Amino acid sequence: MGGATSRQETISALVASKVVLNRLNYREISCKSIYGCNVFNEDVQKARLPKPVFKALQKTIKLGQPLDPGIADSVAAAMRDWAIEKGATHYCHWFQPMTGATAEKHDSFFGPDGGSGTAAEFSGKELIKGEPDASSFPSGGLRATFEARGYTAWDPTSPAFILEQPNGATLVIPTAFLSWTGEALDKKTPLLRSMEALSTQALRILRLFGNTEATKVFTTVGTEQEYFLIDKHFIALRPDIINCGRTLFGARPPKGQELEDQYFASIPERVVAIMAEVEHECMKLGIPAKTRHNEVAPAQYELAPIFELSNLAVDHQMMTMEILRKTAEKYGMACLLHEKPFAGINGSGKHNNWSMSTDTGENLLNPGDTPHDNAQFLIFCAACIRAVARYGGLLRLSVCGASNDHRLGANEAPPAIMSVFLGSQLTDVVEQIEKGAAKTSKAGGMFETGVSVLPKLPRDAGDRNRTSPFAFTGNKFEFRAVGSSQNPAGANTILNTMVAESLDYMATELEKAIKSGKTLNTAIQDMLPKIIKESKHVIFNGDNYTEEWHKEAEKRGLPNLKNTVDCLPLITEKGTIDLFTKYKVYTKRELESRAVIFAEAYVKTLTIEANTMLMMAKTMILPSAIRYQTELAQAVASGKAAGIESPAYETLKAVVEAIVDCQKKTAALEKACSHHVEGEVYDHAKYARDKVFAAMGELRKTGDKIETMIADDLWPLPTYREMLFLSR
Ligand code: ADP
Ligand code: MG
Secondary structure, eight states: OOOHHHHHHHHHHHHHHOOOOOOOOOOTOHHHTTTTTOOHHHHHHHHHHHHHHHHHHHHHHHHHOOOOGGGHHHHHHHHHHHHHHTEEEEEEEEEETTTSSSSEEEEEEEEEEESSSSSEEEOHHHHEEEEEEESSSOOTTSSSSTOOEEEEETTTSOOEEEEEEEEEEEEEEEEEEEETTBBBBSSSHHHHHHHHHHHHHHHHHHTTOOOSSOEEEEEEEEEEEEEEEEEHHHHTHHHHHHSSOHHHHOOOSSSSSSTOSSOOOOOOOOHHHHHHHHHHHHHHHHEEEEEEESSSSSTEEEEOOOOOOOEHHHHHHHHHHHHHHHHHHHEEEEEESSSSSTTTTTBBBBEEEEEEEETTTTTTHHHOOOOGOOOOHHHHHHHHHHHHHHHHHHHHHHHTTTTTTGTTTSSSSSSSSSEEEHHHHHHHHHHHHSSSSOOOOOOOOOESSOOTTSSOEEEOSOOOOSSSSSSEEESSSSOOOOOOTTTTTHHHHHHHHHHHHHHHHHHHHHHHHHHHHOOOOHHHHHHHHHHHHHHHHGGGOOOOTTTHHHHHHHHTOOHHHHHHHHHHHGGGSSHHHHHHHHSSSOHHHHHHHHHHHHHHHHHHHHHHHHHHHHHHIIIIIHHHHHHHHHHHHHHHHHHHHTTTTTTTTHHHHHHHHHHHHHHHHHHHHHHHHHHOOOSHHHHHHIIIIIIIIIHHHHHHHHHHHHHHOGGGOOOOOOOOHHHHHOOO
16 A cells, blocks of 8 residues: 655655755855945945946935936946946846735846947946836736836835846846836835835924934834744645645644743754855845844744844845745755744744934934933824824734734734833833823833842833734834735835824924924923823733733724734725825825735635645545545454454544545535635635635644544655754
């Protein structure tokens, strides 16, 4: 009888496999000289551009002034020469279409020179504008397929870089992606618009405080990326991970994460080798990777960079995910960025640390030692609280998607209810403000360790809270609901716009009051208590995982949008359209297109998952169960022939029951999938959630049950136990 020998062979191959781990030698590599060596950064620009061109370009990059088209040829020529010296043969416009991934089309620098040779060409026109066929990217109706034109437009604020590849290198130019009619077909354009909107409003507040120096306020982002590393031998035998990035079947292993022995534990050697090479690649691209550690779940890890301007941070984030995937492969591992690759253990997020900073380097969310005294900080902080109170639904919408649904609203960190954690010090200040004026700030004081040889430690004024979706962490907010696979541009676009609206409101109030003769201080003292009163229902410092909080949140009227389908109608609500059109972040048509694109993506994801499950149930799980049934039946029959009642009989009965159940659930899912849904794409999404997703859950239960019943040598799929604990 043929067993599931491929699984056993795979494990033997894995145990025997030797991966070369030592590929980098930092006794010979100088971090200082490789940092940013593949970036067309300020130093390279200064060295290679004529002075006036350099100055003009810097004005665009640093001050956001419109690009002088006259300098494009000069910049392009310098970029080309630099790139060719670095080994590049091609250039590409790199963009972030609505697929959530990145896109690139490479063109050679070299063309016939008119004689019999070749010459390197790269004009300013080619630098500024590209024209990829847009018809195969999601547009949500923004563009009919016969109007295929789409344009990529150079984003000078994110420097071009060299991507080293096998057999050559490519000059990569970060770009925005727009339709022929000028509508954003990507994630970068709205993000840039939202940064502008926030800057404009934040500057109004700063001017009221007499700040005449700052010319721009930037949002800053630092993203902590969680990921799994699984040995590629296993992946080859898991159609679900290959197709969907996650396991669709898999019984709970006897040991999961319950011993809490994985978080911050010693990092396995192969993993640390991957991390080191990832960081090496990041360094060359000027991506400031900072922290590496084991995460909570087995085989789960984290990489955190140092924060940067949002636009750059997002581009770097997208590159980092790519580097993680490619580097893991070199070491025989697959990097899983899906939000929930394995049921029953933690999923992965991408904590989005966010703040606002002036071009003169002042972090506007820095409370100082005495926040009650720092009116400017209180204004910016209150703007964030007010924004979440008013637009919590939008914040939830900003991280929706089929894969992130497995985390948010599915009994995992953080919940789908958007609340703000402030910590004890700020909560105390806020409560004082609400009652009138804040007069004191609780101090952190010193920490008594009880051990005389240990140094005395200063205590932070507020504790941390790991369960809150939007937590104030010292001098920034940490938005924890972003999914590990998501492009963080979407979340930051919404966050920036929400806060811009609050800053606008507050600036208007203050300006009015001052015009009517009030001092700034009185104006603030009149306004802040009102804002706190209106917004404080969104503040929650307790455990966000508990059932009590969910009940309490409902009482407070906070939205609890449990899944993507619940979120989607928000996109085209009047309030949303008003908000985004007012600050020129999205047009109405752009929002409508997003509603279609997200619904389509949801339906497609679920359809692929359901079809993969059906294939696995029919061609892998049921056949192995039926083989086991045959073995058991033979045991029973031979027992009978020998005149004994075989103990295999009870097992046989149970296995037959499980097979019948699995067949039933397979048929039910098949039926759900083949049902024709009337209506719009949103109706399809709703149907997929209510019927297809539900049927998938049922089929998984019986598939997982079979895994725990049948002979191990007949089971074809690498198990959780193997994937999670042998991938080291
Ligand atoms: P953790 O939440 O794991 O304790 P840290 O507090 O060390 O992590 O920082 C997490 C992230 O926050 C890092 O990427 C860091 O660069 C980023 N960060 C720090 N300050 C800011 C800021 N002002 N704006 C945006 N991100 C910031
Ligand atoms: Mg964090």
